Amino acid sequence: MNKSNYQNEEKLLEQLAGGDDRVWKDFYHDVREVFCGHFIKYARINPSQALELLHEAMVILHRKAVNGSLKAPLQSRLSTFLVGIGKNLCRRKGFSVADEGEESMMHLADNWINEHEDAEENAAIVKSILGKIGEPCKTLLTLYYLEGYSMEAVASNMDMPSSGAAKKKKFDCLKAIRQMLG
Numbered sequence: 001m002n003k004s005n006y007q008n009e010e011k012l013l014e015q016l017a018g019g020d021d022r023v024w025k026d027f028y029h030d031v032r033e034v035f036c037g038h039f040i041k042y043a044r045i046n047p048s049q050a051l052e053l054l055h056e057a058m059v060i061l062h063r064k065a066v067n068g069s070l071k072a073p074l075q076s077r078l079s080t081f082l083v084g085i086g087k088n089l090c091r092r093k094g095f096s097v098a099d100e101g102e103e104s105m106m107h108l109a110d111n112w113i114n115e116h117e118d119a120e121e122n123a124a125i126v127k128s129i130l131g132k133i134g135e136p137c138k139t140l141l142t143l144y145y146l147e148g149y150s151m152e153a154v155a156s157n158m159d160m161p162s163s164g165a166a167k168k169k170k171f172d173c174l175k176a177i178r179q180m181l182g
Helices: 007-017 021-042 047-067 078-093 101-133 137-146 151-157 163-181
Strands: none
Touching: 007 021, 007 047, 007 078, 021 047, 021 078, 047 078, 101 137, 101 163, 137 151, 137 163, 151 163
8 A cells, every 4th residue: 555645635635534523624725725715716707706716616525525436645735725726616617727837736736734743833832831731821821812702701711800811911921931931
């Protein structure tokens, strides 16, 4: 059996094939900007057309992943495969897709990979820091930065007297993190 160069992509494909909605949402959010930007630039379509194209391509990718017609070993990244589906859809719809060349496709794929790896690395760093910082900083920073709570909501949730007290505590927590990081 040939060993693939795309083992992480194959793990992702396995999760997508399992129908995990969260994985599909994450994949969609990861590829949306690059995919739409690619077709806005090279197919000269407007943003709403690019988004519609992405949705159609995602439906096709979903069908192929779930029914098993797309399986390991992969010959490309899933994002590149999705762009290929988009190109075929563009041609069927009568849009001309400029030949951007292999180099541009590799650049787009590299950008997507780097952003994805950076996000994973940053998440690991944040998780490590939150583990070291302790309570109540861990809860406060999680509510504010990860859950998107307002300072008023943080104060209410943590039984603080005011949003000003929550802001002060947040400042102290961030200061402690800066000191930990050196």
